[in-house]
Amino acid sequence: MGVNDVRNSFTASALLVAAVVLGAGAPAAAQAPVPPNTDPTLRIIERILVKVNGEIITQSDLEERQVAAIRASGVQPSTNAELMQLVQEVTPSVLAAAVEELLLVERGRELGYQLSDEQFQDYLDTLKEDNGIESDEQFLQMLEQQEGMTLDDFRRLVERQMLAGQVQQVQVLGRVTITDVEAREYYDSHIEEFTEPAHVTLREIIIAAPEDPAANLLADRRALGEAEAVRERVLNGEAFEDVAAAVSDAPTKENGGLIGPFQLNEVAESIRELVAGLEPGGVSEVRRTVQGYQILQLEELVEDVVRPFDEVRNEISQRAFGERREEAYREFLDELYAEAIVEWKSDELRQAFEQYRNRQLAAGGQQ
Template sequence: MALLWAVLQGGYMRKIACISMLALMVFACKKGEEKKAQQVVADAQKGEEKITGTIAKVNGKPIDATLFNQEVDKLTQGGQRTIPEERLSRLKQSVLDRLIEDELLGQEEEKQGITVTKEESDKEFEKYRARFKTEEQFQNYLKYGKTTVEEIRKRLDSALALNKLLEKLGKLNISEEEVKKAYESGIKAYTEPEQVHAMHILIKVAENAPQNEVEAAKKKAMDILAKLKKGADFQELAKQYSDDPGTKEKGGDLGFFRRNMMTPKFEEAAFALKAGEMTKEPVRTPYGFHIIKVVERKEERVKPFEEVRDQIYESLKNRQVFKARRELVEQLKKDAKIEILVDLGIKAPPQPETKKPEPAGQAGAEQEKEKK
């Protein structure tokens, strides 16, 4: 904190001086909506420019700089993220393009009488909220994602309105045959592999350990196995003896896992057991000796079409929405009057130098010289 205060204090007078100079640079603009947006320095210390006023018009309707600046701040993390000037200009242009597109779509939705009811909005939000398992997870998302419930609702309402618009215009049309075809062609994605739910007790010994250490570890594992065969509780012995810090306190529980997730010897032994069975001998791996018990098994299962039908439909719809939106926006742009009232300072990429062709006579003369 002391270092931060010193930096801020040191930059304070420089900031005041810069702001004073900038005050002389403010210029008068035309009155009314036709005036171009003023560009002022928002952070004199960093030289970062902010825009005020109307930045663009779409069919005469103004787009204010407030929303533009909010979106740019998200990309730059409020100016904390260092972005090269040219790239920042292109990001700003991208933000402006998106705001213009949103305005075009909003005007078309209004023209077509598209509305989102409170019931529809609440339903979409609840579906979105259900992605988070707990309220704590949702609140963390809001905090670290630097967003609000209002912003999320606005995005969801906008997406829902777009879907309704595209459907009304006949641009969203997914047949049941298309959904079934996608299911059949992507059947591997809907196949759950064979899995086992296992517990283990590890007696650790290095792979290249001296023979006496290996024998001692194996004897300890054999003694534990003998207790288990006499009816001792597996999880209690795991908590007492296991050298695996990741599962020790959970009674050795590894949860479900599929093939190619464990070391080969461990996997081979685990998948050879039936539910409720335990290895008859300790299993040696590079980590040491394991006693493995399988709690339950899940055989390979292909999810039926009915189970994944909605998931596939949503995936196909999202692709179609992306394509249809792009095509609609291009059409709306052609028919719209769009005025850009701000210069974002985007420089055209440098063009490669082209070598002028030599006159035919000169080239022929040089070739004759080479022959001589």
């Protein structure tokens, strides 16, 4: 089966999504879509895409997940062509998630996990209460109309999610620990993430001058002389903000020339060098800029502040735990994949799956 076969066989479900997503603007072909067939006797002849340890993922399984992924993305395609493009984009990750879930569910069954009638009823009661659903009949109607599912379909979905979750809780989270030594090592190796960068606040006075001094040398010299005289006024005791408000040609004159605060590592190197040579209240030499001649005053400089380890200990634990959990999950999945017998019925889907998985593994190795 080729990619075109997969795309063509998805068209009915794609049009169903179009009806939901596009509403009144959906193409005419999507106005009255045929709902997916849920008759289990007919699913026997469905196209099988992959077998995992004997369990199958069918075309309908994939389509249902594609529909859900597109709806969850919040993207609203305006044409069927755009919708089909979305289908192609989500398929690798959707397929990988389906295979991973199947591996987790199988492991859960091996461990004896199951969804009891009581657990399922409790789940339904909570779901109905949270969504303001008053009766079982109303819930079943909503399930059919909005999701195209029967109660048995929904139970199978809930059971898959529960088994996968339990396996991750026991088999993955049980492997993850963060000691004080490891937390300290994480802190030391990520110290920049726990550092408040230095920031600087300045005041400026700008005396406008020709952008090209050579084009009007007399006007440029006049502006330079005025700027030097203004600087002398400040050095002789006049408040910088008062002088800025009186003579500056910059918009900042309205607030006494105040600019900032800025993170010091985000300002131009020439400004950093200038600031390094000033104390708070200090005034720079006259400097040429595109706007004209500029005089700066250092209003405030706050150096880097490193947050103490004890202050960020819980934050570190959460970060490190999250990273370690993801690493443990990938390792666990690798073990399941290594033990699994996977039979692909489509080379194109297999290649898409393997390329996606290789990208995920590469991304994990770079963390």
